[in-house]
Amino acid sequence: MIAISHAHAAEPPRKVDRSSHPEDTVIDLGGGVKIGGGHFQVIAGPCSVEGENLLDIAARCKTAGATLLRGGAYKPRTSPYDRQGLGERGLDLLVEARAQTGMPIVSEVMDTRDVELFVDRGIDVMQIGTRNAQNFALLKEVGRTKTPILLKRGMAGTLEELLMAAEYIMSEGNDKVILCERGIRTFETATRNTFDLSAIPALHDFTHLPVAADPSHATGCARYVGPMALAACAAGADALEIEVHDDPASAWSDGPQALTCDEFDAMMDQIRSIRSAIFGPRDEDARP
Ligand code: PEP
Ligand code: MN
Numbered sequence: 001m002i003a004i005s006h007a008h009a010a011e012p013p014r015k016v017d018r019s020s021h022p023e024d025t026v027i028d029l030g031g032g033v034k035i036g037g038g039h040f041q042v043i044a045g046p047c048s049v050e051g052e053n054l055l056d057i058a059a060r061c062k063t064a065g066a067t068l069l070r071g072g073a074y075k076p077r078t079s080p081y082d083r084q085g086l087g088e089r090g091l092d093l094l095v096e097a098r099a100q101t102g103m104p105i106v107s108e109v110m111d112t113r114d115v116e117l118f119v120d121r122g123i124d125v126m127q128i129g130t131r132n133a134q135n136f137a138l139l140k141e142v143g144r145t146k147t148p149i150l151l152k153r154g155m156a157g158t159l160e161e162l163l164m165a166a167e168y169i170m171s172e173g174n175d176k177v178i179l180c181e182r183g184i185r186t187f188e189t190a191t192r193n194t195f196d197l198s199a200i201p202a203l204h205d206f207t208h209l210p211v212a213a214d215p216s217h218a219t220g221c222a223r224y225v226g227p228m229a230l231a232a233c234a235a236g237a238d239a240l241e242i243e244v245h246d247d248p249a250s251a252w253s254d255g256p257q258a259l260t261c262d263e264f265d266a267m268m269d270q271i272r273s274i275r276s277a278i279f280g281p282r283d284e285d286a287r288p
Contacts, residue, residue, distance in 0.1 A: 014163075014167055015167060015170040015171065015175065016163045016164075016166045016167045016170060016177075016206075016207050016209065017163075017206065017207060017208075018205070018206060018207055018208050020208075021208040022208070023037070023208060024036050024037035024038075024208050024210070025037070025175070025176075025208045025209050025210060026039060026210075027148050027176050027178060027210060029068070029104045029124055029125070029148065030104070030124075031102060031104070033067050033068065033104055035178055035210045035212075035238050035239050036178075036209070036210030036238045037210075037238075038279075039238070040233075040237075040238055040239065040275065041067045041068055041238075041239045041240075042065060042066045042067055042068070042239065042240050042242065042268065042271065043066065043067075043068040043069070043070045043106050043125075043150075043212070043239060043240065043241040043242070044061040044064075044066035044068075044069065044070065044241075044242045044243075044244045044264060045057060045058065045061060045066075045069045045070040045071045045106075045243070045244060046070075046071050046072075046243065046244065046245045046251065046258065047071075047072055047075075047243050047245075047251060047252070047253040047254035047258065048071070048072045048073075048075055048083065048085055048086075048090075048251070048252040048253045048254075049071040049072060049073050049085070049086055049090035049093050049094060049107075050086070050251075050252050051086075051093070052093070053246055053247075054071055054093045054094070054097050055093070055096065055097050055100060056246055057244060057245065057246050057261065058097040058100065058101050058103065059100070059101060060244070060246070060261035060264070060265070061103075061244055061261070061264065062101045062102075062103055063265070064261070064264050064265040064268045065268040065271075065272070066103065066242075066244075066264075066268070067103060067104075068103055068104050068105070068106055068124070068125070068239075069094065069097055069098065069101065069103040069104070069105050069106065070105075070106040070107070070127075070241060070243075071090065071093070071094050071097075071105070071106075071107060072085055072090070072107060072108050072253070073085050073086055073087055073088070073089075073090025073091045073093075073094065073107050073108075074087060074090075074107075074108060074109065074110045074111070074114065075108075075252075075253060076108070076110055076129050076131045076132070077253065082253070083252045083253065088117065090107070091107065091117070091118070091121045091123065092121075094107055094123070095121060095122070098124075104124035104125065105123055105124050105125070106123075106124065106125040106126075106127055106150055106241075107123050107125075107126070107127060108126075108127040108128070108129050109123075109126045109127070109128070109138070109142065110129065110132060110138075111138070112137050112138050112141040115138075115141045115142055115145060118147070119145050119147060123147065124147070124148065125147065125148045125149065125150050125178070126142055126145070126147050126148075126149050126150070127149075127150040127151075127152065128142065128149060128150070128151045128152060128165075129152055130152045130153065130154055130155045130157075130182055130217070131154075131155075133151070133152060133153060133154030133155075133157050133161070133162065133165050134154055134157070134161065134165060136168055139165055139168035139169050140168055140169075140171075140172050142169060142174065143168060143169040143170065143171065143172025143173060143174045144172050144173065144174070145174060146174060146176070147174070147176070148176035148177070148178065149169055149174065149176065149177045149178065150178045150180055150212065150241070151165060151166055151169065151177055151178065151179055151180060152180045152182045152214070153179070153180065153181055153182055153184065153196075153199070155182075155183070155184055155185045155193065156184065156185050157184070159199055159202060159203060159206065162179060162203075163179075163203075163206060163207060166179060166207070166209060177209050178209065178210045178211075178212050178238070178239065179203055179207070179209050179210070179211050179212065180211075180212040180213065180214055180239075180241065181195070181196055181197075181199040181200060181203075181211070181212070181213050181214070181218070181232075181237075182213075182214040182217045182218055182241075183195050183196070183214070183217055183218030183219070183220075184196055191218075191219045191220055191221060191224065192217065192218070192219060192220020192221070192257070193217065193218050193219070193220065194218075195213075195215060195218035195219060195228050197228075197231055197232065197235050198235075199211075200213060200232060200235040200236050200237050201235055201236055204236055210238040210239065211236070211237055211238055211239075212237060212238060212239035212240065212241055213228075213229070213232035213235075213237040213239075213240055213241070214240070214241040214242075215228035215229045215232060215240070215242070216241065216242055216243040216254070216257045216258070216259075217243075217254075217257070219257065220254075220256060220257045221256060221257055222248065222256065222257055222258060222259055222263065225242065225243075225257060225259055225267070226259075226263070226266075226267045226270065229242065229267060229271060230270055230271065230274050233271055233274050233275055233278070234274055234278055240271070242259060242264065242267070243257055243258045243259065244258060244259050244260070244261060244264045245258035245259075245260070246260070246261055247260075248260060
């Protein structure tokens with residue numbers, strides 16, 4: 001009689017788990033910009049790169065204390081008839097803004113066919129958006145690069161699914177992954193999403209990777225962005241991603257959740273206060 005064994009081959013240890021790497025991972029973007037292990041950064045900028053106004057927004061964000069610039073050149077819009085982004089021209093504008101401000105740039109890549117372009121243009125951080133959080137072909141493709149990745153939580157994704165998405169990237173050789181809580185879809189409709197604040201300490205428990213928070217997409221409402229940004233800092237976020245626009249009413253996308261440059265400036269004062277109250281006065285990051 002042949003004995004049938006149900007034993008599976010032992011799974012390899014997961015690279016994402018804190019047990020495989022007890023110390024916090026610190027991602028170094030150069031120029032003194034590090035994320036994780038006590039280094040805190042603020043990523044700010046418009047939802048979509050729209051044109052030359054990016055350069056003014058970038059300058060204002062930098063003066064306020066942002067340390068990375070964000071902007072979407074390829075936009076995942078719910079309707080195919082909404083503006084889809086400037087594409088390569090958007091990347092060029094981000095590169096120009098980086099040259100003017102010195103801030104590393106973050107932009108979303110949506111298609112495996114565009115990854116090489118992002119690498120060639122030297123985009124400092126490639127963002128994987130919530131809608132692609134389980135696009136395994138894309139996760140593997142960015143995993144074959146050396147570019148740091150800002151990996152957003154799927155809008156209906158569990159923390160375990162987020163960790164496994166990061167594992168896809170890491171399993172291909174790229175261990176520079178920043179996780180990002182950006183709100184999840186729940187029965188509540190008063191806010192765009194429900195900000196899962198507890199994801200921040202929970203992820204720090206499960207993984208050594210840095211944990212960012214995006215209160216802009218989590219709430220969908222500019223008035224709630226500041227309070228949730230402060231809460232995320234208090235909960236131990238290693239980075240914030242905040243949408244900022246010089247004229248939110250005319251923004252191509254996500255205007256209702258965009259802070260004006262003045263509002264962002266005021267919020268940054270509060271962020272510095274809360275970080276110094278909780279983590280002590282030696283908070284050198286996120287200062288202009
Ligand atoms: C964005 O950052 O503009 C964005 C589309 O984010 P998310 O994928 O979290 O919705
Ligand atoms: Mn947006």
